[in-house]
Amino acid sequence: MKSHLENLINIESNSRTTEFNSLESALLNKLNTSEKGASLGLATLGNDGKLNLSERPFQNVFIFRPGETSPSYNVFNNWTNLVTSLTYTKGLKYIQLDDTLQSVTIPFDISNLNECILLPRYKKETHLVVNFTSGFKFSGLPLEIIGLRLQFSSRIFDSTSTNSLSLTDSILEYLSSLESCIDLVSGNFYVFLKNSSIQGTNKTVFSVRSNSLHLYAISGLCNVDFSTITGLTGATLNIFNQNANYINQNSFLGPQAGFTGQKNEIDPGHILEKTLSQKGQLITKNSSGNWTTLSTGLDNELFVFDSSSITGYRITNLNSLLGLPGMKSVEYLRQSSPNTTLLIAGNKTLDCSISNLFRITGGNATFTITNLAENQVINVILESTGSSYTITWSGGSFYWPNSTVPIPTVTALKKDFYTFIKVGGNIFSSCLLAMG
Structure with missing residues (x-):
C-alpha cells in the first residue's frame, strides 16, 4: 500500500513539473525579447533604486x-x-x-x-x-x-x-x-x-x-x-x-x-x-432668401414696407407719404423744427425738408421756398424793427387772399404770421398781421 501511494505521488509531481516547464517555455516564446527589461524578464536596479537605463x-x-x-x-x-x-x-x-x-x-x-x-x-x-x-x-x-x-x-x-x-x-x-x-x-x-x-x-x-x-x-x-x-x-x-x-x-x-x-x-x-458695414444699416433677406442690407438714408427719413423693392423696404420722408394719392386723416401731428432761432434780415432760402418754422427779422428780402411737399404746411414769422420793408416770395405759384400780397407791419416788435400749404402744386398762403 505504501509503495503504491509513493508511486502515485511521484507520478503527479513529475506531471506538474512537466506542465510548469511547458508553460514557462510557451511564455518565453510569446514575449517580445526586444521589449523586455532584461534577459528572461529579470531587471537590474541601479544604486539609486531605479532601473538601469x-x-x-x-x-x-x-x-x-x-x-x-x-x-x-x-x-x-x-x-x-x-x-x-x-x-x-x-x-x-x-x-x-x-x-x-x-x-x-x-x-x-x-x-x-x-x-x-x-x-x-x-x-x-x-x-x-x-x-x-x-x-x-x-x-x-x-x-x-x-x-x-x-x-x-x-x-x-x-x-x-x-x-x-x-x-x-x-x-x-x-x-x-x-x-x-x-x-x-x-x-x-x-x-x-x-x-x-x-x-x-x-x-x-x-x-x-x-x-x-x-x-x-x-x-x-x-x-x-x-x-x-x-x-x-x-x-x-x-x-x-x-x-x-x-x-x-x-x-x-x-x-x-x-x-x-x-x-x-x-x-x-x-x-x-x-x-453690416455702416452705422444705422438694417439687415434683412431679399427675394432670393439671401442676407442683404438696407443702407441708411438722410436724417429724419423713414423706412417703409414696399413689396415691390428687393429688400421689402424703401427709404422715404414724411412729406412724400403725405403727398401720396388718397384722403388722409391725421388726428395729432407734431413736427420737429430745429430752426426756431431768430434769423437776421436778408435774402433767405427756406428749406422745408429740414424745418417747418422760420423766424426772421424784418427787412427787405426775397424768400425762396424749397422742398415744400404736397399737403405740407410751414409757418414763417417776420418780426418788425419799426421800419418799412418789402418782401418778395418765390419758389412756386402763390395764392393770397383777394389775390393781394400782405404789406409787412411797420410797428416795432409787432409780428406777422404767415402760413403756407402746397395743394395741387400751388402754394396757398395766408397771413395774420401785427400780432403782439
Missing part, C-alpha cells in the same frame, strides 16, 4: 533642455541626440522644450518630426520663444505646435505633397525677406489655427504655386499678417473661419497684395458682421 522601457516624452549638465534618460541637452532617439520610438511622441537654464535655440539640422507634438516643458503666461538657426529645415512637419513662439529666418519646408501645419496657442514668426518660409511646390497645404497667429508683415511665409493653400481659423483669436502670402494665376487660397475671432475688420487674414490667384472665403459665424 538599458533596461527601462521606451516612452514617448522627450525633453530638450539646453544647458543641462547631467542629461539622462529622456532629458537631452543636444538636439541631434534627441532627434536620433526619436527614431527608436514608434508612434506619437512629445517633444517638451525647457528654457529654465537657457533660452531655446534649435541648431542647423534637417529634422523629421511628423510623429511629434512640440510644446513647452512647463506652462507659461507668455509663449516660450524657440529660435531656429538659419538653414534649419523640416523634412516632416510636427503634428501640432502648442504654446510656442517659433522664430524662423530661412525657408523651413518644401511641400511636395499634401501636408498640414497645426498651431494651438502659438505664433509662427518669420523674419527673413530673402525667401519664402514654406514653399508650396505641389499638393495642397492646410494650416489649422487655434488661438494662434502667423506673423511677418511684408515677408512671404507661404509661397503658393499652381496649387492650394487652405487656412482654417478654428477658435480663439486668430490672425495672419498682411502680405505674408504670395501666389500668381493658378494659385488658390481658401479661407475658412469656423468659430474664431479676429483683429482685422473683415477677416482673420490681412490683405495679401502679392496674391493674385483665386481667393475663396467662408465665414458663417461672422456673416452678419460682414454684411
Whole structure:
C-alpha cells in the first residue's frame, strides 16, 4: 500500500513539473525579447533604486533642455541626440522644450518630426520663444505646435505633397525677406489655427504655386499678417473661419497684395458682421432668401414696407407719404423744427425738408421756398424793427387772399404770421398781421 501511494505521488509531481516547464517555455516564446527589461524578464536596479537605463522601457516624452549638465534618460541637452532617439520610438511622441537654464535655440539640422507634438516643458503666461538657426529645415512637419513662439529666418519646408501645419496657442514668426518660409511646390497645404497667429508683415511665409493653400481659423483669436502670402494665376487660397475671432475688420487674414490667384472665403459665424458695414444699416433677406442690407438714408427719413423693392423696404420722408394719392386723416401731428432761432434780415432760402418754422427779422428780402411737399404746411414769422420793408416770395405759384400780397407791419416788435400749404402744386398762403 505504501509503495503504491509513493508511486502515485511521484507520478503527479513529475506531471506538474512537466506542465510548469511547458508553460514557462510557451511564455518565453510569446514575449517580445526586444521589449523586455532584461534577459528572461529579470531587471537590474541601479544604486539609486531605479532601473538601469538599458533596461527601462521606451516612452514617448522627450525633453530638450539646453544647458543641462547631467542629461539622462529622456532629458537631452543636444538636439541631434534627441532627434536620433526619436527614431527608436514608434508612434506619437512629445517633444517638451525647457528654457529654465537657457533660452531655446534649435541648431542647423534637417529634422523629421511628423510623429511629434512640440510644446513647452512647463506652462507659461507668455509663449516660450524657440529660435531656429538659419538653414534649419523640416523634412516632416510636427503634428501640432502648442504654446510656442517659433522664430524662423530661412525657408523651413518644401511641400511636395499634401501636408498640414497645426498651431494651438502659438505664433509662427518669420523674419527673413530673402525667401519664402514654406514653399508650396505641389499638393495642397492646410494650416489649422487655434488661438494662434502667423506673423511677418511684408515677408512671404507661404509661397503658393499652381496649387492650394487652405487656412482654417478654428477658435480663439486668430490672425495672419498682411502680405505674408504670395501666389500668381493658378494659385488658390481658401479661407475658412469656423468659430474664431479676429483683429482685422473683415477677416482673420490681412490683405495679401502679392496674391493674385483665386481667393475663396467662408465665414458663417461672422456673416452678419460682414454684411453690416455702416452705422444705422438694417439687415434683412431679399427675394432670393439671401442676407442683404438696407443702407441708411438722410436724417429724419423713414423706412417703409414696399413689396415691390428687393429688400421689402424703401427709404422715404414724411412729406412724400403725405403727398401720396388718397384722403388722409391725421388726428395729432407734431413736427420737429430745429430752426426756431431768430434769423437776421436778408435774402433767405427756406428749406422745408429740414424745418417747418422760420423766424426772421424784418427787412427787405426775397424768400425762396424749397422742398415744400404736397399737403405740407410751414409757418414763417417776420418780426418788425419799426421800419418799412418789402418782401418778395418765390419758389412756386402763390395764392393770397383777394389775390393781394400782405404789406409787412411797420410797428416795432409787432409780428406777422404767415402760413403756407402746397395743394395741387400751388402754394396757398395766408397771413395774420401785427400780432403782439
